Amino acid sequence: MQEWLYLVIGIAVVGVLAIAGFVGTRVRRSGRLPEDTSTDVLTTPVETPPATAEAPVVEAPAEVDPEPEVAPAPSLETPEKPASRLVRLRQRLAGSNALGRGLLGLLSRDQLDEDTWEAMEDLLLAADIGVAPTQELVERLRTRLRVEGGKTPDARTVLREELINLVDPTMDRALKVSGEGDAPGVVLVVGVNGTGKTTTVGKLARILVADERTALLAAADTFRAAATEQLATWGDRVGVEVVRGPEGGDPASVAFDAVKQGMDRGVDTVVVDTAGRLQNKQGLMDELGKVKRVIEKQSPVTEVLLVLDATTGQNGLIQAKVFSEVVDVTGIVLTKLDGSAKGGIVIAVQRQLGVPVKLVGLGEGPDDLAPFDAAAFVDALLG
Template identity: 70%
Template sequence: MELLSLIIAIAVVAIVVVAGLVTTGARRGRAELDERRGGTDVLAPPRPAPEAPTAPAETLGAPPAPPAPTLERPESAAGRLVRLRQRLARSQGVLGRGLLALLSRDKIDEDTWEEIEDLLITADIGVGPTQELVERLRTRLRVEGADSAPVREVLREELLALVDPTMDRRLSVSRQEGRPAVVLMVGVNGTGKTTTVGKLARILVAEDRSVVLGAADTFRAAAAAQLTTWGERVGVDTVVGPEGGDPASVAFEAVRTGMEQEVDAVIVDTAGRLQNKAGLMDELGKVKRVVEKQAPVTEVLLVLDATTGQNGMIQARVFSEVVDVTGIVLTKLDGSAKGGIVVAVQRELGVPVKLVGLGEGPDDLAPFDPGTFVDALLGD
């Protein structure tokens, strides 16, 4: 009996020892498997992911707003006039020097007067104004004599009279009866019309006037983007519409915006297509009628490229028959030696040149001053 009890005790001990060995082996097997698998026990619950580092306080939430762009301060009219005279003297001095050389000859005969006529016509002054100027010069030099006044002084007086300083060249760009002034910019594509709208806005901003721009040239894809950029540079809003949309609706919205913001002036850039006069008349006429439901149009400025000469005169005639043009803007005047177009276009349309473009810079647009122009012609 005692022997049986001893055998049973030995058997129990053996079973316990064997079970311990099996358990230890299993654990070692799982450890080796875990090590091969990267240390993760597939039977154990997943380990919590490490906490993400806390972001600095300034990066939490919405990103900070970008800094407001620095607005440009356009150049004053006084500074523009100084550059106007300098640039015109370089580009237009050929005409004045040529006239002075011919009129200063010891003997002025018929051949000399023919040379003077040729020089004036070549400068695009036009046949009528040329004949008028030559006749007045001949009379003064014959009656008064060349010695009664310096030839330069006589020529200056006659050229100034030809340019006509009595014309009203002021721009109507002030609020009237609680409504903004409305300026329509017209002209064919390629004359610098859209650029002129942006430059005119800079002139008004330099005078501390508030402005809204209307991109009603909806048929030229780049026109709206170009005008918007001009406005952004000086803090001016631009109203745009869908590409190929109705220009009149864009013009209407621009004026409505100007009314709401109580600005001084709304400048509307119109389409410059010139396929036929009837289509142009319909389009510009509609724009003008729609705009005037809210505020009267105070200026219709026709933009002409001074370098096109007589082609510009043809354009001027067409537009003057379509809309009531109130003033001329001559662009690229510094790039042309044919400054006589100032006289020709004024005589053709009976309206003054009010602004002249002098170059490619953002402030290269200036009010036209007859005295400064004539002095530049003579190289003073």
């Protein structure tokens, strides 16, 4: 019985050893232990590789918006002083003195007969001096040359003196560009289409700046957008601001606003550019009168300048008369007065209106506008 017992125990031991050897072999081949969910089994911890030092994180600089490029402010032009303009414009006039040469040629004849005096009258009438001034000048020349004949008078000297008297040096040609007290001077510029009115306003602004006066321009020609832009260009060149309104708006409203701003800012002079209009269009002329009345609700208009094209001759006199009746013209600006045979319009228009020529323009240059001087004008005509 004991032998069987020993045999069973031996078989059991051999079986256990066999099973243990089989499991060990499996572990060695696979390199891992068989899975066991029992909490009593301790597993060998896996070694974690040493942590490497992380490279510092460099934050990118915040993007900064580049400063916008600021365009350099346009340099302002320095207008020419009126005094130096007179010298230059006199030279310009003297370059084309057909009237003066013709008169001197006639007076230099050996014999001043009736044919000579008739030729002189024709020359003066062709120069748009007008009938009455022509007859007056010829009569005075005949008298002086006859009375002073024994003294061998200098025809040039006599002609110069009589022409200056005819142009009338006693007229007050000063521009009224200052107001009473703190009020600005208000200059209203009027005229028909094509006379150079807007250009004259721009050139007048340059004269004011040259005299170290502050100015404000009013673009009251609201029917023509090009006129407003043209005026703005003139103002930008010398640092003078332009008050404008909506295209097709009320011109009187623009003029009113400009004068109001001029008073608030304390500027010296406000210059109002008006729309060109035909003298035979009553509605347009009535509107011009309205512009003047609206302005004067705030401040008096100190100067009303009528711009005339010197080459229009007698038609310019008709224009002058109608405008004067509507807005009480106080001064004439003659453009395109190049010393040609039409220079006599200076005398005729003054006689027609009883107001002086105050400014003359003789070219396209920005400073080709100058105060009118009777003696300088005559001297230029005579060369």
